[in-house]
Amino acid sequence: MNNIPLSCSCNGCLLRTLFFENVTQEELGIICSAKFELSYKKGDTIVREGDTIANFMYLKEGLIKIFKTDNDNSSQIISIAKPMDFVSTLTVFSDSHYHYSVTAIEDSTVCCISLDVIKGLVTNNGKFALNILSKISIASDNIIKLRLDLGKKQLRGRIAYILLYFSQYIYNKMEFELPVSRKEFAELIGMTTENVIRAFSELRKDKIIKINGKTIEIINFEMLKKISDLG
Amino acid sequence: MNNIPLSCSCNGCLLRTLFFENVTQEELGIICSAKFELSYKKGDTIVREGDTIANFMYLKEGLIKIFKTDNDNSSQIISIAKPMDFVSTLTVFSDSHYHYSVTAIEDSTVCCISLDVIKGLVTNNGKFALNILSKISIASDNIIKLRLDLGKKQLRGRIAYILLYFSQYIYNKMEFELPVSRKEFAELIGMTTENVIRAFSELRKDKIIKINGKTIEIINFEMLKKISDLG
DNA sequence: CGCGGCTTTGATGTTCATCAAGTAAAGTGG
DNA sequence: CCACTTTACTTGATGAACATCAAAGCCGCG
Numbered sequence: 237m238n239n240i241p242l243s244c245s246c247n248g249c250l251l252r253t254l255f256f257e258n259v260t261q262e263e264l265g266i267i268c269s270a271k272f273e274l275s276y277k278k279g280d281t282i283v284r285e286g287d288t289i290a291n292f293m294y295l296k297e298g299l300i301k302i303f304k305t306d307n308d309n310s311s312q313i314i315s316i317a318k319p320m321d322f323v324s325t326l327t328v329f330s331d332s333h334y335h336y337s338v339t340a341i342e343d344s345t346v347c348c349i350s351l352d353v354i355k356g357l358v359t360n361n362g363k364f365a366l367n368i369l370s371k372i373s374i375a376s377d378n379i380i381k382l383r384l385d386l387g388k389k390q391l392r393g394r395i396a397y398i399l400l401y402f403s404q405y406i407y408n409k410m411e412f413e414l415p416v417s418r419k420e421f422a423e424l425i426g427m428t429t430e431n432v433i434r435a436f437s438e439l440r441k442d443k444i445i446k447i448n449g450k451t452i453e454i455i456n457f458e459m460l461k462k463i464s465d466l467g
Numbered sequence: 468m469n470n471i472p473l474s475c476s477c478n479g480c481l482l483r484t485l486f487f488e489n490v491t492q493e494e495l496g497i498i499c500s501a502k503f504e505l506s507y508k509k510g511d512t513i514v515r516e517g518d519t520i521a522n523f524m525y526l527k528e529g530l531i532k533i534f535k536t537d538n539d540n541s542s543q544i545i546s547i548a549k550p551m552d553f554v555s556t557l558t559v560f561s562d563s564h565y566h567y568s569v570t571a572i573e574d575s576t577v578c579c580i581s582l583d584v585i586k587g588l589v590t591n592n593g594k595f596a597l598n599i600l601s602k603i604s605i606a607s608d609n610i611i612k613l614r615l616d617l618g619k620k621q622l623r624g625r626i627a628y629i630l631l632y633f634s635q636y637i638y639n640k641m642e643f644e645l646p647v648s649r650k651e652f653a654e655l656i657g658m659t660t661e662n663v664i665r666a667f668s669e670l671r672k673d674k675i676i677k678i679n680g681k682t683i684e685i686i687n688f689e690m691l692k693k694i695s696d697l698g
Numbered sequence: 699c700g701c702g703g704c705t706t707t708g709a710t711g712t713t714c715a716t717c718a719a720g721t722a723a724a725g726t727g728g
Numbered sequence: 729c730c731a732c733t734t735t736a737c738t739t740g741a742t743g744a745a746c747a748t749c750a751a752a753g754c755c756g757c758g
Contacts, residue, residue, distance in 0.1 A: 304615060312615055326611070329597070330604035335612075358597055362590025366560070369589065369600060373561035376607030380557070381566075383614040384535060384543055387657050390745070418705065426618050428747055433706060449705095621713070649737065659715055664738060680723095680737095705754070712747075722737070728730090 246271065251296060251347060254320055255371065258363035267357075271349045276340040282323060283338035289331070291348040293323040298344025299406070299415050303423065304336050313424040315379050316341070316415075318406050322375050329372070341415045386425055393467025394425040395435045396460050399445065403454055411453040477502065482527060482578060485551055486602065489594035501584045507571040513554060514569035520562070522579040524554040529575025530637070530646050533567050534654070544655040546610050547572070547646075549637050553606050560603070572646045617656055620698050625656040626666045627695035630676065634685055642684040 246252060246268040256264060273296065276282055282293075282300060295317055302325055303313045314336060317323065323346055327335050358365040386394050398421065402412060414421070418436075422429045439445045444460050446453040454460055477483060477499040487495060504527065507513055513524075513531060526548055533556055534544045545567060548554065554577050558566050589596040617625050629652065633643060645652070649667075653660045670676045675691050677684040685691055 306619070312619060314611065314615065326604050326608050328604070329600040330602075330608065335608065355597060358600065359593025362593075362596065365589050365593065365596035365600070366586060369560040369596070369603065371561075372600065372603060372607075373557050373559070376603075376611070377557050377561065377566065380545065380607070380610055380614065383611065383618065384545065387614065387618065388537070388543060417703095419703095429704085430706080430748085431746065437706080648735095650735095660736090661716085661738080662714065668738080699758105701756105701758090703755090703757105706752085708750085710747105710749080712745105714745075715742105716744085717742080718740085720738085720740105722735105724733100724735075726731100726733070728732100 249296070249347075251294060251320065255294075255367065256364075258367055259357065259361060263357060263361065263364075266353065267349060270353045271347055274346045274348060276344045276346065278340055278343055280340045280344075281337065282340060282344070282346060283325070283334050283336075285334055285337045287334050289324065289328055289334055290351060291324070292328060292351050292354040293346050293348050295319050295321050295323050296345040296347045298340055299342040300338050300344055301341050301416070301420065301424075302336050302338050311423050312426070313416075313420060315382055316401075316406070316424070322371075326372065326376055326379075341420075389464075389467050391425075391427055391431055391435050392438070392463050393465075394427065395421075395432065395439070396464035396467065398425060399452065399454065400460060400464055402452075410455075410457070411451065414450045414452050480527070480578075482525060482551065486525075486598065487595075489598055490588065490592060494588060494592065494595075497584065498580060498588075502578055502580045505577045505579060507575045507577065509571055509574055511571045511575075512568065513571060513575070513577060514556070514565050514567075516565055516568045518565050520555065520559055520565055521582060522555070523559060523582050523585040524577050524579050526550050526552050526554050527576040527578045529571055530573040531569050531575055532572050532647070532651065532655075533569050535567050542654050543657070544647075544651060546613060547632075547637070547655070553602075557603065557607055557610075572651075620695075622656075622658055622662055622666050623669070623694050624696075624698040625658065626652075626663065626670070627691050629656060630683065630685065631691060631695055633683075641686075641688070642682065645681045645683050 246264065252264075256267065259267070274282075276298070285305065297319055300317050300323060301313050302315050302317060303311050305311045323338055325334060325336050325338070327333075328351065354368075358368060385397060389397060402414065403410060406412075406415075416424065418432050419429045422432045425432070436445075436447055439460075440447050442459075444454070444456040444463070446455055477495065483495075487498065490498070505513075507529070516536065528550055531548050531554060532544050533546050533548060534542050536542045554569055556565060556567050556569070558564075559582065585599075589599060616628060620628060633645065634641060637643075637646075647655065649663050650660045653663045656663070667676075667678055670691075671678050673687075673690075675685070675687040675694070677686055
């Protein structure tokens with residue numbers, strides 16, 4: 237009954253444990269032959285606001301930003317997604333067109349499965365449906381929590397919060413390459429580029445972080461956490 | 468095969484068209500006997516952050532606020548929900564406890580169905596599952612859109628935006644009773660009570676709105692829309 | 699090599715929070 | 729029902745936080 241060719245890359249893929257725990261071997265065979273992977277270089281556009289939604293996409297490798305462009309040339313970054321996160325944003329099941337754009341901020345690999353195939357699975361496999369519901373809810377709630385948390389902090393608190401987010405949630409290291417420009421950082425926390433830079437400089441002068449271009453090292457974690465919590 | 472008693476209130480309920488379009492008469496019978504309605508007076512707590520989630524709840528009548536309380540005694544209002552909207556917030560399918568609190572801001576009626584019953588329907592009825600997925604996505608996306616829109620505006624823009632939200636989305640009238648206090652308005656847009664009042668006064672002086680206590684009348688719609696759009 | 703975008707710092711003005719103080723409204727207990 | 733307390737509302741004055749404008753150095757890329 238195992239319909240997956242041994243050569244299929246789905247066999248060793250971590251994403252299986254995320255979404256496809258509850259599917260039969262037969263269903264996995266369908267997914268495996270229907271799926272295709274796309275690679276993107278840093279800076280490449282993966283999804284453009286207004287595009288028709290055809291595929292269910294999630295991130296296998298890399299890092300992406302989900303954002304919205306305004307009439308003028310300013311943007312708001314909604315969230316940063318890491319491997320195992322949705323790419324397709326939340327409107328996959330509720331609209332035929334994307335509400336937001338997605339761009340790779342590191343070299344990335346995206347796994348795509350036709351939305352029709354996924355909808356077929358949801359229709360025929362109740363456990364899969366419940367699992368997807370749960371995953372969608374978590375993804376939404378994370379974004380809402382991010383926006384609420386940022387909304388009640390001011391500049392320094394927001395900066396500290398996002399630095400900790402990168403350090404703990406994305407890289408799990410005290411030293412890391414900032415994957416976004418100062419401008420993008422500003423677009424993520426809703427402040428100006430200049431003030432992001434100023435806050436960085438202050439944190440450096442106060443010996444809370446070390447900065448070398450895009451490389452950030454957290455040298456006073458406790459203080460950074462305090463600034464994030466109180467500020 | 469019609470298992471709904473003619474006396475059952477589900478028969479004439481608008482909520483049926485929202486969630487239960489795709490269920491069989493038999494399934495509707497199950498829902499009908501499992502559901503129960505709860506009434507709340509203005510100011511009553513419907514859900515408290517941290518409570519165990521037992522029911523799938525949506526608003527039949529009234530108006531509610533979904534909010535989060537901080538360690539100190541300040542709150543952030545996440546959104547205002549009107550009839551046909553979710554009450555249970557988004558974590559129903561992803562966590563066993565509520566992340567947010569819900570309070571009635573007008574006399575309200577909530578329809579409750581055991582979460583087990585809903586999960587059973589999702590498992591056995593694929594079309595129902597897809598419909599729930601779609602509704603959950605829309606609810607999430609609306610909240611995210613609200614937070615993003617507010618985030619890029621300043622005081623006057625936020626005030627105008629929310630006034631239009633009440634006028635157009637909730638009441639569909641140019642004159643309405645503001646369902647929230649000045650303090651709650653401030654908690655919704657993330658500014659202080661004093662500045663909300665000041666902005667109201669300015670809009671009144673500029674003859675864009677009339678204010679009489681909680682009664683608001685929009686007398687220059689175009690200008691209010693311009694303020695909302697531009698900032 | 700030079701252009702454009704990113705980064706950095708400083709100076710200036712706007713927007714907003716905070717503090718203070720007073721009025722109005724609404725609930726509470728005798 | 730009235731005195732009392734509390735909560736909501738309102739305005740002004742002040743300072744802090746932040747955006748904007750300006751200028752200069754840096755870097756990558758055609």
